[in-house]
Amino acid sequence: MTKKSQPKKAAKTAKTAIQETGMNAGMNAGRRSFLKNAGIGGAAAVAGSTLAAPYVKAQSGPIKWRLQTYSGAPLGAHVIKPQIEAFNKAANGEMEIELYYADQLVPTSELFRAVQNGTIDAVQSDDATMASPVDIADFGGYFPFSTRYSLDLPVLFQRYGLNEIWKEAYDEVEGVEWLSAGAWDPCHIFTKEPIKSLADMNGKRVFGVPTAGRFLARYGLIPVTVPWDDVEVAIQTGELDGVAWCGFTEAYEVGWADVCNYALLNNVTGAWCGSYFANSDSWAKVPDHLKELFLISIDQSHYYRQVWYWGGEAQLRAEGNKMELTTIPAEEWDQVVKDAEGFWDELASISPRAARVIEIFKKYNATMDKVGVPYRYS
16 A cells, blocks of 8 residues: 555554654664554554445355266266366366266266256266256167268258257256267167077167167167166176167277177167256356367367277277177168158157257258268168
8 A cells, every 4th residue: 555545544553653663763673663553554444444445255266067977987088088187277277177977976867957956067968868858858869870970960960950959959948058969989789699680689688878779679679777887797697688878989998898798780870969068057157268168178079089989989890809790681670770760750749849850860861872972881
């Protein structure tokens, strides 16, 4: 505080201090006492003045988020951990995201409600598995034959209108912000006993995602839900006969290839559709520059998975030796593809918005079939 702005009370206190110190004690001692007591008196005067500036509480630390992913820790080391570590580093102390894996804070089926009520701040999952109460939830995860390759999915979102539809749907739900969707691995079936025909599916209990499981149930496959970390043991004990949850990369990465003996090459769809969600209040409290940083880190994560899965699927089909590869004959599998058309029409009847999604899938697939190589080979 300068002398010009110093309150009178502070000056009086300083004068008294100098007198009590004594002029004969030396100029330096008096000067030190003056500064010390003037500071105390000045602070007291300002605190008691009606003209004092209002007190503003500074943020005591970084913004803290808790994010839970659908995946267990072994898979999470690839599908999200690098992104969160990169974001925390780039946020430079302004924000910190704590990462939790499948079922660590809440069961996966309760993820939507947890992020909606603020129990957690953000989620990485698919709409169907986390039980989103929106009319397009069935198209998250594995929607049968909606894609052939992983690159199909981001193109559908960015160029064919799914981004706008997903945002529209979640804008109608209080408390949750949909941020972005990306592609994961294709859906294959891995089992202890071989599947070489549709009849071989009958009675097999598999851990799988909701929509694909519902579709495959018409061939006798039985979808079973258990905690993600319990899948391997459930296969070993016979509670499960296999999984219809992922591609080769994940099956090898998390240990399921160690307990399954066979891998069916006929895949139900080309890519899992997963998204990022945030609690609306938590998102609103994040400054714009950190929002942009988080969205950029999501895009980087989408790119990482495209490369990791694309390369991993090919390498493990060619070089993996833990599971024997089987195939359902084309004439039988063609019927499965045909049956999916009726399944699509069933889901189109859910709502006008669901019908718009189905129309986009049909348009996209017709375009890819028309142009042929390299977009479609058969």
